[in-house]
Amino acid sequence: MxxxxxxxxxxxxxxxxxxxxxxxxxxxxxxxxxxxxxxxxxxxxxxxxxxxxxxxxxxxxxxxxxxxxxxxxxxxxxxxxxxxxxxxxxxxxxxxxxxxxxxxxxxxxxxxxxxxxxxxxxxxxxxxxxxxxxxxxxxxxxxxxxxxxxxxxxxxxxxxxxxxxxxxxxxxxxxxxxxxxxxxxxxxxxxxxxxxxxxxxxxxxxxxxxxxxxxxxxxxxxxxxxxYTEETRGLRAILDAMDELVDKVWYNRHQNRMWKIENGEIEIVPEGTQRYGNDVIHDHIIEGAMKSAKRVEDIYENVGPWSDFDWGMINGKLSALRWVLGDEWDMLDT
Structure with missing residues (x-):
């Protein structure tokens, strides 16, 4: 001893x-x-x-x-x-x-x-x-x-x-x-x-x-x-990961909106129309959204569709990274 x-x-x-x-x-x-x-x-x-x-x-x-x-x-x-x-x-x-x-x-x-x-x-x-x-x-x-x-x-x-x-x-x-x-x-x-x-x-x-x-x-x-123990990740790596997750969360919401448009749940109305709400979207907004969606598709190899488990993981990762940098839990705004 x-x-x-x-x-x-x-x-x-x-x-x-x-x-x-x-x-x-x-x-x-x-x-x-x-x-x-x-x-x-x-x-x-x-x-x-x-x-x-x-x-x-x-x-x-x-x-x-x-x-x-x-x-x-x-x-x-x-x-x-x-x-x-x-x-x-x-x-x-x-x-x-x-x-x-x-x-x-x-x-x-x-x-x-x-x-x-x-x-x-x-x-x-x-x-x-x-x-x-x-x-x-x-x-x-x-x-x-x-x-x-x-x-x-x-x-x-x-x-x-x-x-x-x-x-x-x-x-x-x-x-x-x-x-x-x-x-x-x-x-x-x-x-x-x-x-x-x-x-x-x-x-x-x-x-x-x-x-x-x-x-x-x-x-x-x-x-x-x-x-072989991984070092604490740097701020740049965290921000890059957050940017990707924000893009994918937004893209998934955009695809849900496009589905509702195709199925008549959301109506496209001309710019300047004095109608607002969850059941309408102005044409210039949807045009900009489609351009943004194309940008996301060009950047990332995998943009879904995802299973409920994968979708939960993506939202959970974004929430966790934002929490590390000072946001409250479950902050998933895009």
Whole structure:
């Protein structure tokens, strides 16, 4: 069994960085298979709960600010391809809300991982040992910052590792190399030599390395699946699809109107006739409609007739796409 301690910064990073999504999936898979057990101190759980929303919001603001800066540079310096580039950037800007909202989905998954973990409380021994590190100016107090929480976490990891069987392994994983790592960030600071002095107690400065050591095929397989995961569609693609659906919905309604004309339910009257209603249509309007219908027939290979199921799908797709872009549900006006 592998007992995995993740520092708070690791939980926060995998919650907000899209390229770390395979790591979340790998943890879920390995925990579900009983290969690893996640161990979380109450201090780490509290730090994560306190900072998760702030980090996600900062990510959203950072993406928005970076987008504005890029767009400003393009507007000022781009030449003949400026319009094309701005269109691409506007498409990305329209996707930002979806991309940033995805952070909160990942946060929910990470919260579930923490809930499923073995919870341990900070002991008095760990608190005292952390204070002693501070008095001795040992890592993580070797730099000028308040590192009490980091010291308590590493001491609690040490205490837990002492009670683990020799047949099990304990991994401490952090992205905070300033406080915990040696000059070679893959190794712990020399002040932690007494903690990482056994073959089954290991230090990692990134989660991917730890997962690969446990199961080298797990992460590779998950990353392969993510390579073939479809990206969020851009605004241009959504608008193009909506245009096609609007054309087809209108065309079907036009064909129903033409059927009613042929069967005498709707009368064609001359332009200027003072008659209106569902049972009449003016000749100039029907002429324009027939030209529009010809345009639709020339553009699309399939314009019906459709079954009730196909017709429901077309209307449903148009309603869903309009809802994504801000309309109310069932908005099917053409």
């Amino acid at each position: 592998f007992h995995i301690f993740l520092d708070t910064c690791v939980f926060l990073d995998i919650s907000t960085k899209k390229h770390d999504l395979p790591l979340v999936s790998a943890l879920e898979e390995l925990i579900g298979a009983g290969v690893i057990k996640l161990v979380v101190t109450d201090l780490v759980a509290e730090e994560y709960e306190r900072n998760k929303a702030d980090v996600a919001n900062k990510t959203a603001k950072r993406l928005s600010q970076e987008f504005k800066q890029v767009k400003a540079v393009v507007s000022e310096f781009a030449d003949e391809k400026q319009a094309e580039t701005i269109e691409v950037l506007n498409d990305i800007n329209a996707r930002l809300p979806l991309l940033t909202d995805a952070n909160y989905v990942t946060i929910y998954r990470v919260e579930k991982l923490i809930e499923s973990a073995e919870k341990i409380s900070i002991s008095e021994r760990s608190k005292i040992a952390a204070v002693q590190r501070g008095l001795d100016k040992k890592a993580p107090f070797h730099i000028s910052k308040n590192s009490v929480a980091d010291a308590v976490i590493i001491e609690q990891f040490y205490e837990f590792s002492q009670g683990v069987s020799n047949t099990d392994s304990c991994f401490f994983i952090t992205h905070n190399h300033n406080d915990f790592s040696a000059k070679d960030h893959r190794k712990p600071h020399p002040d932690f030599d007494n903690i990482f002095n056994s073959e089954n107690v290991c230090y990692f400065n990134n989660l991917a390395s730890a997962i690969n050591l446990i199961d080298e095929d797990c992460l590779a397989g998950i990353e392969f699946e993510f390579d």
